Amino acid sequence: MTTLPRVAITVGDPNGIGPEIAAAAATDPRVLAVCAPVVYEADPACPTAVGEVRAEAGRAAYDVIVRAVDDAMAGRVDAIATAPVSKEAFALAGLEWRGHTDLLAHLTGSPFVVMMFEAPRLRVVLATVHVALRDVPALLTRDLMARTIALAARELPRFGVAAPRIAVAGLNPHAGEHGLMGHEDDSVIAPAVADCRDRGIDATGPLPADTVFVRASRGEFDLVVACYHDQGLVPVKLLSFGESVNVTLGLPIVRTSVDHGTAFDIAGRGAANPGSMVHAVLLAARLARTGRT
Secondary structure, three states: OOOOOEEEEEOOOOOOOHHHHHHHHHOOHHHHOOOEEEEEOOOOOOOOOOOOOOHHHHHHHHHHHHHHHHHHHOOOOOEEEEOOOOHHHHHHOOOOOOOHHHHHHHHHOOOOOEEEEEOOOOEEEEOOOOOOHHHHHHHOOHHHHHHHHHHHHHHHHHHOOOOOEEEEEOOOHHHHOOOOOOOHHHHHHHHHHHHHHHOOOEEEEEEOHHHHHHHHHOOOOOEEEEOOHHHHHHHHHHHHOOOOEEEEEOOOOOEEEOOOOOOHHHOOOOOOOOHHHHHHHHHHHHHHHHOOO
16 A cells, blocks of 8 residues: 655644644545545634734744754655744744744755745745845846746656746836846846756746736746745736645655635634635645655
């Protein structure tokens, strides 16, 4: 008999909807058919205040993640699927990380990771994530863009794409219109794309962001590299909210997550939809069967 992969499901912030959707996913028949889920709960000693942002909840969520990563690195579980944490609660707890992505990179000693969203009609990788919009142009270096494109190209075969076709969204309207609306597309993004093409990567761009996601959703590209958080996540969530899955590329372990936040406003009311958590666990199980991300 084939042993099912063990997938750790972390509950995220205990004051949000994480515990509810983690429990629902762990008992879902689709999940039980493909993996052995293991729910990582917050320390029972942690006082809960459902629906509220609290420092102790941020610390409890952090401790759960550390336990799951330790077990994944040691091979005691084969993958991790995470419920959402609160960046504000992390900050109140004195934690330096903005969320899962940078924390997981730190815990695993990974020098370069990127956030990818996998959805039925669209895949998106984010070149920058949780930073202020005003800081994005300075952060988009030629090296960062080239490394992001290259990592995505390297990892996409794990998702069933043998020869990835990667589109790169422009930063400025109309991808800068040859410098009329910003220089970054010509001076940073285009050279990074050229560097990747010289390495044999099928990359195209920069392309106007107002049409590139439409083209990708219709099958012209396998993935779009977005310059900043909302540029990439607005189209993903518009097309597939509740079905898309957040995957951290570049880790030595498999990690997936939901496509939404802690939803403090509906926590504890039985109104949370576990769909994205279920999809996250299913993808984690699939990736665990095919090796590391």
